Amino acid sequence: MSEIETLFGVLRQSADEGVVDMLERMVREAPDHALNRMNALDLAANAGLDEERVVAGLLHAVQLGMAEMTWSVICPSCAGVLSANKSLKTLNSPHYHCAFCAAGYETTLDNLVEVTFTISPRVRKIAAHNPDELPLADYYRQIFWSSAIELPPDLETLLREVTLETFDLPPGERAILSLHVPEGTLIVFDPVTHTAQFLEIKGEETSERQNLSMIFNKAETPTEAITLRPGPLRLALDNRTDGRVLPAVWVANPALDALLTRRKPALTAKRLLTNQTFRDLYRTETLAIGQRLKILSLTFLFSDLRDSTGLYQHVGDLVAFDLVNEHFRLLQEIIASERGAIVKTIGDAVMATFETPDRAIAAAIRMREAMSELGAERQYQGLLLKMGIHEGSCLAVTLNGQQDYFGQTVNIASRVQGLAASRAIVVTEQVVEHSDTRTLLEAGGLTPTRRSVALSGIADKMSVYEIP
Incomplete structure (x- = not known):
């Protein structure tokens, strides 16, 4: 008998059999992303299982080292993860700020902190165990966005509708992007460092090249909008972190609004504390x-x-x-x-x-x-x-x-x-x-x-x- 089979056998002694069957089936058959930051309430709904039994089963799996628990501070506006924590003990900031939404929130456990579960490498190695190697769309799906947002299966196609340009910038490197910016509101955003710059593009179109520089160093930066005119833009990007960054130029359009309003129930810290x-x-x-x-x-x-x-x-x-x-x-x-x-x-x-x-x-x-x-x-x-x-x-x-x-x-x-x-x-x-x-x-x-x-x-x- 393999170690995994032994672990599932032990889990059956403390968890609901239907829940263990579901988890065992997922480990064998589910795509990698389905085993990362699992939403307990969503799993229960899709499998027709009792929510509390699913939560209990996942908690017992964590105790056995079969899964890992993450306490994520999420932005209630965009559902982005502002801080991912392995324990409540590291939730020590009274306020959190979402650069993407240019909004700040008081830290409360009601709806601002969600709890998710990720399968342990001991049970199955998945791509999210190495987030620096994830493609852009997968990084957003598995790392940046919380389990409270209902993402479409083909996220990559949708992201193309709401972005002008994307870039994968290695640590310590610089890059120049040349693009033509249309009238409207744009957001230059990196989901790794949570750095954002809002651009208000308005006025008469220009043929002269405009210049903008952005530095990524994990320091919180002001998000006041910069006004530019429609036309060519030279965007200089400087990654001063020890990991890659994934800057993208987002377009504030109806497709983006529709994406950010897609929600589903998630397990909150408040609910877990009453479990x-x-x-x-x-x-x-x-x-x-x-x-x-x-x-x-x-x-x-x-x-x-x-x-x-x-x-x-x-x-x-x-x-x-x-x-x-x-x-x-x-x-x-x-x-x-x-x-x-x-x-x-x-x-x-x-x-x-x-x-x-x-x-x-x-x-x-x-x-x-x-x-x-x-x-x-x-x-x-x-x-x-x-x-x-x-x-x-x-x-x-x-x-x-x-x-x-x-x-x-x-x-x-x-x-x-x-x-x-x-x-x-x-x-x-x-x-x-x-x-x-x-x-x-x-x-x-x-x-x-x-x-x-x-x-x-x-x-x-x-x-x-x-x-x-």
Whole structure:
């Protein structure tokens, strides 16, 4: 048996069989580019597989050294990769700038950072393992553009429609391009160094040669537009890096606009951090000590067993211990199935995160029913959960050696849980007003009851809602 067959055999012990079959088939048959920066959500959609199972399978493959994970900062406008990182620890800039779009963005994990997977050379050698040898179109497809853009199969043909000239310039070399520039907006752009120069071509056409020089040295350069007239242009290119650059003269036309607006879902860092398999495998060492990464919207669910002290007194330590452990198992199973993850447990309490409020609500309703069924099965009707849910911004941090969250949103969610009594689920206004939450509650025939409360540490009273 070969090493690859052995690795896939080990992967089958922890990952979904359908996912392993898909990956094994791809390694045997797929073109090189399909195995580079794989989009987990796209793979799931094309194979008809569950997204969470595909994500989990890829994470286990990374653990076995069969794949590599990349955290890419992407431009929300052009979907270009601004920074590719092997770990969240190297995401240490508060802002990123896209030269191609002449725009800057605050670093957040919601939609600015995507996570992709590349097959390891240990499993199969692919062209992207040596990006300096990729042709221009393949470099754009596999290195510059993220997995969130829907690229056509024949990208090379489309690139010809949106570029006047391209050049492959080796390290330390210079070149001169002579071209005739038409009226309109042009962008001289290199995807390797992310260097860009905008050209506004307007006015009366000239026959005199115009001159422009560009230096590529990986230093961020201003992107103010230079005005030229239609006509001949002598473009001097100087590569001062230790690798090749791929400058091209782009034409801002409808074909380029259409290309840059083609999108498909991608796995975001925020979603991966709320994935239970990821938390199980990467509970520590996700972020550097002192590192803080912003998330604009994350939903927190806090749950606690009501009167757990009474439980131990009523049924005894051994039975109570088994009940509490089964309660944790059921909660983790439900939370994971709703695309959430348990961040930590504190005594009999659980802190969990979800990508969206409706997922947290769905989990809470199922958790409540699961506790009723468990209580009936074990003949203890007092097994009830107190639950609170809140949504808002927060910071992803490392606390006590593991990836955690910090901020007012976390504090409010915890205090809202303290308001819960009996079987009620208490949520904040942000949660209940979410469109998908309203749809979920209406479908279940649940009508939240509003009340105004004062929370410790919060200046103004808040509206909370009890879901019966």
